Amino acid sequence: MKALICGAGIAGLTLAWHLERAGWEVEVVERSAVFRDGGYMIDFYGAGLEVADRMGLADRLREVRHPVSEIGYVDRNGRQTSRLAMGSGFDGVISLLRGDLARIIRDDTRAEIRYATSVAEIRPGGEAVTVGLTDGTTRTVDLLVGADGVHSTVRGQAFGPGDQIRYLGHHVAAYTLTDARLSRLIGPRYRMLTVPGRMAGGYALGGDRLAVLFLRAEPDPEPPRDPVAALREHFGDLGWILPGVLRAEPADIYYDQVSQVEASKWSHGRVALLGDACQAVSLFAGHGASMAMAAAWVMADELAATPGDVPGSLGRYERRMRPVIAEVQAFGRRFIRWMAPPSRFRIAARDGLLRLAGLPGMDRLFLSSLTPGGHGLITGRSATDVTNR
Numbered sequence: 001m002k003a004l005i006c007g008a009g010i011a012g013l014t015l016a017w018h019l020e021r022a023g024w025e026v027e028v029v030e031r032s033a034v035f036r037d038g039g040y041m042i043d044f045y046g047a048g049l050e051v052a053d054r055m056g057l058a059d060r061l062r063e064v065r066h067p068v069s070e071i072g073y074v075d076r077n078g079r080q081t082s083r084l085a086m087g088s089g090f091d092g093v094i095s096l097l098r099g100d101l102a103r104i105i106r107d108d109t110r111a112e113i114r115y116a117t118s119v120a121e122i123r124p125g126g127e128a129v130t131v132g133l134t135d136g137t138t139r140t141v142d143l144l145v146g147a148d149g150v151h152s153t154v155r156g157q158a159f160g161p162g163d164q165i166r167y168l169g170h171h172v173a174a175y176t177l178t179d180a181r182l183s184r185l186i187g188p189r190y191r192m193l194t195v196p197g198r199m200a201g202g203y204a205l206g207g208d209r210l211a212v213l214f215l216r217a218e219p220d221p222e223p224p225r226d227p228v229a230a231l232r233e234h235f236g237d238l239g240w241i242l243p244g245v246l247r248a249e250p251a252d253i254y255y256d257q258v259s260q261v262e263a264s265k266w267s268h269g270r271v272a273l274l275g276d277a278c279q280a281v282s283l284f285a286g287h288g289a290s291m292a293m294a295a296a297w298v299m300a301d302e303l304a305a306t307p308g309d310v311p312g313s314l315g316r317y318e319r320r321m322r323p324v325i326a327e328v329q330a331f332g333r334r335f336i337r338w339m340a341p342p343s344r345f346r347i348a349a350r351d352g353l354l355r356l357a358g359l360p361g362m363d364r365l366f367l368s369s370l371t372p373g374g375h376g377l378i379t380g381r382s383a384t385d386v387t388n389r
């Protein structure tokens with residue numbers, strides 16, 4: 001059986017890992033000219049971590065984690081307004097760079113990755129799907145998977161346009177920079193500054209590196225032509241470490257609208273969508289990478305259950321995942337007002353809640369309230385589970 005996966009992100013690579021171990025011939029095409037390293041910090045736990053554990057990768061993820069000793073908020077002068085120490089209740093959370101998670105999966109995957117290549121044309125058929133690639137070559141495969149993120153090309157081509165992106169009213173930007181003074185100032189604590197409609201955060205990664213995140217309420221989903229200039233315009237007046245941060249020229253900036261994807265169909269015949277391409281939950285839900293890995297595991301599990309019936313397997317994959325994703329997406333929408341408070345009143349309420357979470361024994365409760373879905377999703381034995389062998 002042959003599979004072509006479009007997108008060498010967390011979902012696509014996890015699926016490649018599982019399919020090749022189940023005996024599939026797998027090829028991955030990736031639009032970027034090089035592997036996308038670095039990026040932004042993610043908190044990784046829950047169902048995705050269970051999958052990583054079954055793949056035998058959890059220890060390697062722990063080796064590259066950046067332990068966060070506390071999260072806290074500061075005012076424009078850098079004075080702390082609230083904080084939460086990340087005690088033992090948070091031991092099961094791995095904070096790491098998205099690129100490090102993707103790299104660790106890629107390093108354990110044998111499938112060929114063709115960079116600077118994408119899907120140009122899809123010709124579905126009953127027994128196979130023929131795919132024209134942007135390099136002019138053609139593949140005939142048993143399964144085509146679009147794991148190409150929120151703005152999926154495969155989704156647009158195979159399932160038509162249609163309004164499947166729910167804009168959550170914010171723009172997000174993230175990048176890493178090297179600055180010894182700012183790194184020392186922040187340390188291994190996630191520090192954030194919020195004013196109504198705007199949030200900026202920083203976290204020291206070690207080696208003088210700093211990961212920064214910007215979030216801003218914006219009615220127009222279209223990203224600006226010059227993201228760096230837009231950040232300087234909207235965050236330059238906020239004080240704290242931001243003037244120093246914004247002076248630097250980021251080498252590789254991530255900038256996008258914050259959205260959820262609610263694809264009306266996740267598969268059609270032998271063409272399927274995976275990860276953010278059909279189920280993006282947004283950074284507000286804080287679970288996208290975890291859900292992407294869980295979905296890849298479920299898809300591989302269903303394909304292994306009925307190897308001769310690809311369309312049937314894909315239907316079952318969607319039925320298993322959809323309710324979980326709907327729950328996580330609803331949580332993400334509710335969480336917007338806590339992560340990006342729209343008013344001073346909300347900021348004060350958020351600070352109060354954080355202080356409450358810092359009381360003895362409350363951290364576990366706090367964490368479980370941030371884990372909205374995916375419990376019991378990764379169950380049973382899958383043929384490819386390393387930990388079950």
Ligand SMILES: Cc1cc2nc3c(=O)[nH]c(=O)nc-3n(C[C@H](O)[C@H](O)[C@H](O)COP(=O)(O)OP(=O)(O)OC[C@H]3O[C@@H](n4cnc5c(N)ncnc54)[C@H](O)[C@@H]3O)c2cc1C
Pocket residue numbers: 006007008009010011012029030031032036040041042043044045098117118119147148149150151152153154172174213274275276277280281282283286287288289290291292
């Ligand atoms: C700022 C921020 C913070 C986040 N925090 C968290 C968190 O704390 N915890 C968490 O679990 N999740 C978090 N997420 C979400 C998480 O990063 C995503 O949900 C996850 O990366 C989705 O994986 P994916 O493989 O579906 O998509 P992606 O990781 O976006 O990968 C898609 C891949 O497809 C490639 N591609 C795109 N278009 C094409 C094309 N046409 N042809 C070929 N290749 C293409 C891209 O280059 C990319 O390599 C966060 C996201 C953001 C933006």
